[in-house]
Amino acid sequence: MSEKKRVCTMLMRVGPSYPGFSDESEGEDKMLTSQFSCLKTATPVGPDNNIAVPHECTSERLCYKET
Numbered sequence: 001m002s003e004k005k006r007v008c009t010m011l012m013r014v015g016p017s018y019p020g021f022s023d024e025s026e027g028e029d030k031m032l033t034s035q036f037s038c039l040k041t042a043t044p045v046g047p048d049n050n051i052a053v054p055h056e057c058t059s060e061r062l063c064y065k066e067t
Helices: 023-033
Strands: 011-014 035-038
Touching: none
Parallel strands: none
Antiparallel strands: 011 035
16 A cells, blocks of 8 residues: 655645546646645745645645644
8 A cells, every 4th residue: 555645734726626536536647737825825835935736845844734
């Protein structure tokens, strides 16, 4: 079983959602074309002025909030 990558709880995917599809089933290709927003700043950029995307919003950032 593969371990799920942890991302910040303040990261939110923005845009339409489609019935029957979830983040886990969409795969990496779909995630790369999605738009994201930081819930702390309500913008695509986090409070540390770095972009809000799953592969960047990890525990290595000072603004990271764990679930």
